Amino acid sequence: MRMGTVDEVRGVAMSLPRTTEHLIRDRVKFRVGSIVYLALSQDETTLGFAFPREERAALIATDPTRFFQPPPSDLRFNWVCGHLSHLGGDELRDLIVEAWRMVVPKRVYASWHQGVS
Structure with missing residues (x-):
């Protein structure tokens, strides 16, 4: 299995509509509005989603x-x-997209999904 990277996480997250990146208490977090859907640990080895x-x-x-x-x-x-070292490729992308899907309006996801299908 390929190891996931912070750049990969950032690339996928920032490609999703309405996502913004924030540095909060020395942790990189991705959110839609005020809702965090993805966060890296301070040492960037683990991913919460x-x-x-x-x-x-x-x-x-x-x-x-x-x-x-x-x-x-x-x-x-x-x-x-x-553990980011155990996540990568399509699996990592799918986890990020599904986390984002939980926090955006259904119509935003539907519109995005149509564009990538």
């Missing part, structure tokens, strides 16, 4: 060496984390 809370345990169970729970303070959110 929006993900349905009710499906989080199942994703982590598929491969706990790649995916893990967010800190206890973030468990109430629709959020999961992954």
Whole structure:
């Protein structure tokens, strides 16, 4: 498996409509409006991303060496984390797009999806 990079994360995220990049407490975060859907750890080795809370345990169970729970303070959110060194290529792109999809209006996603299909 190919290792994901910060540049790859940035490239995918910034290609998605309404996404803005912010540096918050020395962490790069991507958001739509005020909603963060993607965040890199301070050392840029892990990636937190929006993900349905009710499906989080199942994703982590598929491969706990790649995916893990967010800190206890973030468990109430629709959020999961992954090791960037174990994510790359189409899988990383799909995780980013699905995280973004959770926070944009359906019509924005539909319009974007038509353009890439």
